[in-house]
Amino acid sequence: MMNSIVTDAQVGSRNATKAFDSAGAKPVLEVNGLEVTYYTDLGRARALDDVGFSLGAGEKLGMVGESGSGKSTLALAMMRMIKPPGRIEGGSVIVDGVDLMALDEGGMRRARLSKIAYIPQGAMNSLNPVIRIGAQMVDAVKSHISGESKSAIQDRCIHALRSVDLDPGVFRMYAHELSGGMKQRVCIAIGILLEPKVIIADEPTSALDVVTQRQVMETIDRVQSQINAAVILIGHDMGLMAQFVDKVAVMYAGRLVEVSTVRDMFTEPNHPYSKALISSLPNLGNKGVFRGIPGLAPSLLRLPGGCAFHPRCEQAMSQCSTVRPESTIVGNERLVTCHLFDEDAAK
Ligand code: SF4
Numbered sequence: 001m002m003n004s005i006v007t008d009a010q011v012g013s014r015n016a017t018k019a020f021d022s023a024g025a026k027p028v029l030e031v032n033g034l035e036v037t038y039y040t041d042l043g044r045a046r047a048l049d050d051v052g053f054s055l056g057a058g059e060k061l062g063m064v065g066e067s068g069s070g071k072s073t074l075a076l077a078m079m080r081m082i083k084p085p086g087r088i089e090g091g092s093v094i095v096d097g098v099d100l101m102a103l104d105e106g107g108m109r110r111a112r113l114s115k116i117a118y119i120p121q122g123a124m125n126s127l128n129p130v131i132r133i134g135a136q137m138v139d140a141v142k143s144h145i146s147g148e149s150k151s152a153i154q155d156r157c158i159h160a161l162r163s164v165d166l167d168p169g170v171f172r173m174y175a176h177e178l179s180g181g182m183k184q185r186v187c188i189a190i191g192i193l194l195e196p197k198v199i200i201a202d203e204p205t206s207a208l209d210v211v212t213q214r215q216v217m218e219t220i221d222r223v224q225s226q227i228n229a230a231v232i233l234i235g236h237d238m239g240l241m242a243q244f245v246d247k248v249a250v251m252y253a254g255r256l257v258e259v260s261t262v263r264d265m266f267t268e269p270n271h272p273y274s275k276a277l278i279s280s281l282p283n284l285g286n287k288g289v290f291r292g293i294p295g296l297a298p299s300l301l302r303l304p305g306g307c308a309f310h311p312r313c314e315q316a317m318s319q320c321s322t323v324r325p326e327s328t329i330v331g332n333e334r335l336v337t338c339h340l341f342d343e344d345a346a347k
Contacts, residue, residue, distance in 0.1 A: 027054035029198050029230050034091035036070075036077050036254075038300075045300035047073040047086065049254040052327075053335070055230040055247075057197070060221075062241035062262070063234045064277065065251035066297045071234045072121065074251070075200045079118045080108050096197045113144040117191040121202040121234075124183035127175040133186055134171035137161075140190050160189040163226060164219050181212035185219055195227045202234045217244045238281060242266055250274045253298055253308035256327065260334040270336045272313045307339065315340060 036048035048070050055061055063071050076082050078093045080100060093100045095115045103111060112118070120126070128136055137157040141148065148156070158168045164185040175183055184204060191199055201220060205213035221244055224231045233245060241248060241262070248265040250258045250273060258271040269275045276293040295312040298304055304311055310320040320339055327337045 026056075027230075028057045028096055029055040030092070030094040031078065032092045032094070034074070034077055034093065035089040036073055036082055037087055037089050039085045039087065040301070043301045046303070047254050047300055048077060050327075051091070051251075051254075051256050053249060053256060053259055055198070055232070057230055058225065058228045059247065060224065060231045060233060060245040061247045061249055061259075062238070062245035063232055063249050063251065064236065064238055064241060067236075068297055068300065069251040070254040071251055072202055073254075075118060075120075075202050075232070075234060078198075078200065079112060079116065081118070110144060113140065113191075113196060114194040115196055116198040116200070117194075117196040119187050119191045119199070119201040119204060121206065123187040123204075124175075124180060127183060127186065129175050131174075132171070133173055133175065133178075137171070137186075137190055137193060141193055144194060156193060157189075160193050161186075163192060163223050164189045165222075179212075180208050181215055184208065184212075184216050188216075188219055188223060192223050192227060192229075196229055198230045198232070199224065200232045200234070203236070204233065205235070205237070205240065213240060220244070238277060250277065253303055254300060255308070255337055256335065257309070257337045258335060261332070264332065264334060270330065270334060270341065271338050272315045272340075273309050276312075276314075 031054070032052045034048050034051040035046070038045040038047055051074060053061070063074065065071055073082070077088050078100070080088065082088055088101070091101065095111070098111070098115065100108060100111055100116065127133070134154070134157055137160070138153050141153050141156060157171060161168055161170050166182060166185055166189065170178065170182070170186065178186065204220060205216050208216060217240060220231065220233070233241060235241060238248070245262055247259060248262050249256055250271065252273050258265070258269065258274045260270070265274060266278060269278050276291070279291045280293055293312060298308055304321070306319065306321045306323050307313070307325050310316045313320065317339060323339065325337050325339045325342055327335050328341050330336050330341050
């Protein structure tokens with residue numbers, strides 16, 4: 001649920017120029033033309049359609065959109081963890097100069113956790129209840145690198161626990177002895193064990209109370225700056241995102257429809273879907289009037305022709321139901337996928 005109250009002060013508290021500063025540097029993550037299709041008994045569902053973006057070291061990107069828009073599929077595709085009947089059909093994911101899509105299985109296994117780490121949705125519930133936290137962390141290290149001594153691995157685990165503000169004693173504890181927030185921090189500690197260049201956290205604060213949500217987000221913020229990783233936060237809560245990310249990417253029906261700095265997104269969203277998402281947020285200025293988004297997100301098995309958002313779009317034009325909009329860079333390096341910003345279609 002997008003349920004946090006957003007104030008101008010919160011949005012304004014972000015360093016709005018940071019994304020532009022780092023945009024000049026060589027990105028640590030480049031995703032180009034990523035395509036994923038699920039071949040189901042009911043038909044072919046294009047879950048990711050030509051998705052591309054880049055991130056610099058130390059940058060944080062919030063990935064938002066309704067359920068089924070492709071956010072989690074994007075994370076799984078970047079980790080090469082799409083299972084049949086899904087298939088990655090094209091594209092590249094370049095981390096620190098290495099295209100993960102071109103690696104063999106062994107190379108990809110080593111890249112996970114050392115180049116790119118994924119903290120899946122509900123990760124805290126996947127901790128093994130009968131194995132001590134420390135043993136699970138040691139196993140994670142051993143399954144991705146070899147040749148490190150037992151004491152060095154243990155030091156690495158303790159260091160990671162300290163980084164997420166957990167007492168080293170947690171190493172000897174079981175998951176049932178920890179609160180939800182502590183378990184989530186253990187999962188973050190596992191994610192940073194090998195100091196990856198890119199961290200993807202899928203709904204890292206779901207099922208946590210608001211105070212713990214904030215603590216978990218602050219933990220991610222801190223560990224990210226310690227290891228200077230690029231971070232992708234997947235979530236529904238744009239209000240929480242506004243306080244922690246540098247850029248926001250909006251997904252709809254498997255496509256990126258807008259990417260911009262958090263300030264631009266919240267003060268002047270370009271895409272009609274982004275505008276609808278922002279105006280559906282509670283705001284101190286709204287005085288209790290909330291605007292929902294009309295209609296439902298389309299099934300990926302039966303996407304509308306042209307722009308997939310056109311049946312719900314208040315600004316739809318004649319070509320929107322037949323011509324697919326392409327992504328365009330506008331203004332301050334903002335990506336928008338909409339005919340309103342397509343000069344050729346507007347003529
Ligand atoms: Fe609306 Fe047309 Fe833009 Fe799609 S392309 S978001 S239907 S104006």
